[in-house]
Amino acid sequence: MSYQVGVFVGSLSKVSINRRLAAALMRMSGDGLELREVPIGNLPLYNHDYDADYPPEGVRFKAAVASVDALIFVTPEYNRSVPGALKNAIDWGSRPWGQNSFALKPSAVIGTSPGKIGTAVAQQHLRSILSFVNSPELAQPEAYIQFTDGLITEDGEVTDPDTAEFLAKWLRLYEEFVCKVISVNPKPAT
Numbered sequence: 001m002s003y004q005v006g007v008f009v010g011s012l013s014k015v016s017i018n019r020r021l022a023a024a025l026m027r028m029s030g031d032g033l034e035l036r037e038v039p040i041g042n043l044p045l046y047n048h049d050y051d052a053d054y055p056p057e058g059v060r061f062k063a064a065v066a067s068v069d070a071l072i073f074v075t076p077e078y079n080r081s082v083p084g085a086l087k088n089a090i091d092w093g094s095r096p097w098g099q100n101s102f103a104l105k106p107s108a109v110i111g112t113s114p115g116k117i118g119t120a121v122a123q124q125h126l127r128s129i130l131s132f133v134n135s136p137e138l139a140q141p142e143a144y145i146q147f148t149d150g151l152i153t154e155d156g157e158v159t160d161p162d163t164a165e166f167l168a169k170w171l172r173l174y175e176e177f178v179c180k181v182i183s184v185n186p187k188p189a190t
């Protein structure tokens with residue numbers, strides 16, 4: 001049995017280093033996790049006037065979140081916080097009130113930046129948001145990846161053995177965490 005995992009990439013850039021990191025995780029995940037990206041770039045800016053009648057992009061996004069067992073957020077840091085596009089997507093998924101798509105879905109956050117603190121501040125903000133939307137989060141290991149030239153290729157090959165080993169361990173511990181959370185909160189039968 002494998003868990004379906006929705007991957008949210010916080011960057012909309014065509015040359016995103018976080019998309020490379022997401023590609024690396026997709027490449028490295030074993031049989032127990034099936035990772036697929038949930039696109040966030042086509043969502044309009046959320047406001048609660050939409051709640052009465054979600055547009056097709058919002059409906060599709062919520063259905064994509066509902067279809068997965070667990071979540072991974074791969075995000076850059078913008079001005080010491082979460083990029084607006086990612087926050088917007090979480091706002092869409094969390095509403096209408098009472099129909100929060102993230103509730104009880106186990107999550108993990110990871111990110112990369114050229115800076116030495118490797119998205120640490122953005123990740124702390126994201127953890128606070130995920131707490132509010134009631135998503136149990138992998139606490140450890142934290143994953144702050146400093147991106148150096150060529151660290152991850154465009155197709156997700158990790159060129160540094162220590163980083164590759166760290167990411168493999170992170171995925172293994174994430175899978176164990178997902179398994180524990182889901183055993184306590186099994187998906188309701190449909």
Ligand code: FNR
Nearest residue numbers: 011013016017018019076077078079080113114115
């Ligand atoms: C950045 N960058 C950045 N880096 C960082 O470590 N902390 C920060 O607060 C910021 N702030 C910031 C704001 C904005 C608007 C931009 C465009 C960039 C640099 C950032 O880490 C770098 O551009 C990465 O390449 C962004 O990740 P993606 O988009 O390549 O995945």
